[in-house]
Amino acid sequence: MRRALGLPPLMLLSGCSGVQAMSEGAGFGSHQFNQLMLLFLVVTGLSFLLVLAFLALAVAGRRNEAGEPRLRIWLIGWTGFILIGLLILTIASFISDRRESRQGAEQTPLKVTVSANQWWWDVTYQNDDPTRIMHTANELHLPAGQPVQIKLGSGDVIHSLWVPALAGKQDLIPGRENDIRIVPTRIGHYRGQCAEFCGLQHAHMAFDVTVESPQAFAAWYQAQLNPAREPTDPGVKAGHDWFMSHACSNCHAIQGTPANGHTGPDLTHVASRATIAAGTLPMSRGNLMGWIANPQGVKPGAHMPAVGMSPDELHAVASYLETLR
Amino acid sequence: MTASDHSEDEPRDGPELDGDELDLVLSQTWGDKPGLWGWLCTVDHKKVGKRYIVTAMIFMALGGVLALMMRLQLARPDSGLISADRYNQIFTMHGTTMMFLFAVPVMEAFGVYLVPLMVGTRAISFPRLNAFSYWLYLAGGVMLWIAFVRDVGPDIGWFAYTPLSGPAYSPGKRADFWAQMITFTEVAALAVAVELVATILKQRAPGMRLDRIPLFVWSMLVTAFMVIFSMPAVTLASSFLLSDRLVGTQFYNGTEGGSALLWQHLFWFFGHPEVYIIFLPGLGFVSAITETFCKRPIFAYPVMVAALVTTGLLAFGLWVHHMFATGLPRLGYAFFTAASMSIAVPSGVQIFCWIATIWDSRPRLEIPMWWVIGFIITFVIGGLTGVMVASVPLDLELHDTYFVVAHFHYTLIGGAVFPLLGAITYWFPKITGRMMGRPLGIAAFVLVFFGFHLTFMTMHFTGLMGMPRRVYTYPAGLGWDALNMTSTIGAFILASGVLVFVVNIIWSLRRGVPAGDNPWGAASLEWATTSPPRPYNFAHIPAVTSHTPLWEETLPVFSGLRVKERELVLTTVVDAVPDLRDPSPRPSIWPLLSALATTGMFIWSIFSPWALVWGAIPIAIAMTLWFWPKEPPEPEKEPVIE
Amino acid sequence: MSISRTFTGDLAVLPTHAFGARSLTWWGVIAYMLIEGGGFAVAGGAYFYLMSQESVWPPASYPPDLLPGALFTLIILLSEIPNTLLKKAAEAEQREQAIRWIVTLDLIGLVLLVIRGFEFAHINVRWSDNAYGSILWALLILHTIHILTDWAESVVLTALMMTEHGKEPRRFVDVSEDALYWRFVWITWLPIFALLYLVPRFV
DSSP: OHHHOOOOEEEEEEESSSSTOOGGGBBBBHHHHHHHHHHHHHHHHHHHHHHHHHHHHHHHHHHOOHHHHHHHHHHHHHHHHHHHHHHHHHHHHHHHHHHHHHTTTTTTOOEEEEEETEEEEEEEOOOOSOOOOGEEEEEEEEETTTEEEEEEESSSSOEEOOOOTTTTEEEEOOTTTTEEEEEEEEEEEEEEOOOOOHHHHHHHHOOEEEEOHHHEEEEEEEEHSOOOOOOOOOHHHHHHHHHSSSSSHHHBBBBSOOOOOSOOOTTTTTSSSSSEEEEEEOOHHHHHHHHHHOOOHHHHTHHHHHHHOHHHHHHHHHHHHOOOO | OGGSSSOOOOOOOSSSOOOOHHHHHHHHHHOOOSSSHHHHHHHOHHHHHHHHHHHEEEEHHHHHHHHHHEEEEEEESSSSHHHHHHHHHHHHHHHIIIIIIHHHHHHHHHHHHHHHHTOOOOSSSSSSHHHHHHHHHEEEEEEHHHHHHOOOOOOSTTOOOOTTSSSTTSSSSHHHHHHHHHHHHHHHHHHHHHHHHHHHSSSOOOOOGGGGHHHHHHHHHHHHHOOOOOOOHHHHHHHHHHHHHHHOTTTTOGGTOOOOOHHHHHHHHHHHHHHHHHHHHHHHHHHHHHHTTTTOOOOTHHHHHHHHOOOOGGGGGGGGGGOSOOOHHHHHHHHHHHHHHHHHHHHHHHHHHHHHHHHHOOOOHHHHHHHHHHHHHHHHHHHHHHHHHHHOOOOOOOOOOOOOHHHHHHHHIIIIIIHHHHHHHHHHHHHHBBBHHHHHHHHHHHHHHHHHHHHHHHHHHHHHHHSSSSSSSOOOOOOHHHHHHHHHHHHHHHHHHHHHHHHHHHHHHHHSOBBOOTOOOOOOOGGGOSSOOTTTSSEEEEEEEEOOOGGOOOOEEEEEEEOSSOEEEOTTTTTTEEEEEEEOOOOOOOOOOHHHHHHHHHHHHHTTTHHHTTTTHHHHHHHHHHHHHHHHOOSHHHHOOO | OOOEEEEEEETTSSSSSSOGGGSSHHHHHHHHOOOOOOHHHHHHHHHHHHTTSSSSSSSOOOOOOHHHHHHHHHHHHHHHHHHHEEEEEEEEHHHHHHHHHHHHHHHHHHHHHHHHHHHHHOOOOOOOTTTHHHHHHHHHHHHHHHHHHHHHHHHHHHHHHHHHGSHHHHHHHHHHHHHHHHHHHHHHHHHHHIIIIIIIHHH
């Protein structure tokens, strides 16, 4: 009931929901946010209306001669009102904060490490069993209802990890290890974006977040652990060979192949992602080709160089990458 | 005791020397030589103040144009109008220009112009330093803008977080221009702050006890102290950044013991008081205007003063609220939430007092009062969203989104720019001798008010929909498209209102209704002299017996200051009892030459550390010649009469 | 709308110079001290912040040699004696005395600047080695700038006092305030000395 009360007014206010909107309330954190925001809106809204009413009456001149003594009493009352209001809001804020930090504390969290770089996200799913450690990039899949503890680091400048639909943000600061705990509650697709200005392509540093059932998550995780499929089709194999013998394999890693670079995103299952170039373009064959052929055209300043290739080579490599599901 | 009783034959102002005859002599003594030379050498606080105001308003226009460019780019998703690099320079320059080159300087400027007049003295306390500070401010602003025009402008945000702004990730000189501009403008601001403190504490009119000072003067006093305590932090921060970039120090380098967060602490320790430095003079404007148009002193004057002082003090205890997402200990955050919430109290109290003043009077709704009403409505909204972002759980979502952009524009434009536009309208007659036009004034207000709210109210929702700040573009389909277009339309309406305001100024300079000494019937001392004031401000030093001198039966004045020398009176700090006659410096070219020398050293030091050594020599020479007395020494015997 | 004016008193009886808080420039000097003192406090804060980032302090070298720093401290503390005498002479408007003591201080200042050079030479870390080195150099440079500017000001004042201008009563106010500022220079040295020489030895 409380949840239902919280959402509609906020959604009304924000117009509509969206994959990057806080009003989604798809995580415990964002849900707390919506509720707390409603309380703040009520208290501050009331204050504003009081001020407006007092101002309107004062300007309109509709009053008896109140005189200094009565105004002094009102001043004391107003000050008291502000103090009480602030006290309520501060306490509610503390309570909300504590609730969020306690939510799911008794559960074993999923452990992920994110290292941010200009302008992409290096994601590692941790596991006590080293053979089950999994690398991906620019995306998160999360099982609904289970908290995820994300260790945050940066390889260069300050970034900020933020999935508004799920929770608040936390900065990734070079030389510091921060962490954030998110408790996703509702299944769906959401979008996260870097929220600390990090240079030229800060605007194009997003990532996809999929919250799914624990079963679906397990299936996805298992698939991610598999190395890349060996290509059989000659056209695809041509792309694979080209990839391995040129600059691509210096920066990118594809499990099960000689490509073992860590300067750029892991591409083992790139075709299973919704977007490429850190949320810049939807995943598709055409976009893959456009991105590879001219990274600077898509994301000027990106650290991925344009590798000279003929149209045939481009087609072949794109065909190969498309098989990396 | 008359002038002729004095032992030496020096003419002094008084009943014997008064009216046009006195004006002639005093104008000679206090005036500037005509032409360019006089203009370059002037130390008249009114001329320097006007310079500051005009320059700051030009920077505001430039910053506004940058904002329009940003809004054009963001009007549609995936727009290719402006490249990423240029956009990042533009938003950096927008924030930097507005904060460092417009907002603080324009408030200082009004202080420089008005405070000596309001406290009833002939000059500001350190007139040559005042002139010097203006040239330095101008140099810093021009340097930065030349860099921007030449495509080497800073692109790191107005707040320049490390390590992005450090040597590894910002090659070239872009960030250095930014960091050194800080040094220019901070030195200028500190100089003005020192002058204001000294003027307000020592040069007040006899009888102007601390409880009779106009509230605007109180706001400038508190602001000056805030400048004194906050600006060293940013100067140090930017100097550390410059030295990291130029000579390889490791202040902000995490791998060698430095810390990226050190920058944030140093910057925000300054940065939070900075916004109150901008805001408090605006509150002073509101008090001055409200008092006049309600024809009564502001309700609960001691409470208002206490609120100003409390705000100034509390402002230093909030800075970590800019760092809630950096992962510092939660317990520390709790303190800063409480402090950030508590600053709403003095502000809320002041709002009540202004409205109470209006309530308990017959308000005249002249244009300056419209701006006051606009201020109340707008600033309160900004303050309330401030209460929201003071809460850590709310801030962790809202931080670095358009919600925050909305918040600070509500507080800065509502809390400082609206009062500023009211203040310009209010004091325009005093400064220029003419009234501003009324129809254009109304049009400007309506366009600005409506345009502002359309632009920035929308941004609250844009932020809630998840749009982060400082992005040069955004994809379609996130629900941000219509919101951004709305803000862009609003921005152009707002800009047109500002344009109308400027047109009104230009028109009124020539065609405005001539104003007398006190067209509004105000109470404070600046209205006791001509419009515009004579170079010497007051023919005779006024004294005051109340908080509202011009609403008394008569204005007491003192005689006895020498008229052939520049002389003013110093009074005691608390009770303003006349204490000393102090000479005031004559015009001099040395402030300009010293500023040029300093500019040379500052700019050179961006390229070489040796500039600090060799560049110091011309400065030392210029300053020595500045201070070296130009007049022959006064005779040993002083004309002190027992 | 001109209000009527009534003459209520005569300012001609007032003197034209006074010492201490009655003088305008005193307030300027105090404000300047607040600015510089605030700057030192912030630098000190940065020092402690950077220290908290390290487990060992100094992290990679050894502390600055104590001798130059101790010598500097000793001499600058002793300089307060001629400084006080200078201030008294100025306030008594004794020109000959004032000139004698200000020249003494100019010479002491020169000695101090030489010792300061040795302090830099024996600081035992480069500014670019690590943040510890950077902050040490920063603190020492900041204080040196103060010594230099106050010394230069003293020299100019000395010259001024020796000319005709030295007879003017206002000059004694300038000298008195210069002496006051010198106090600020050595008082602020004490915590900086502690940060540079003592803290790295005892932490």
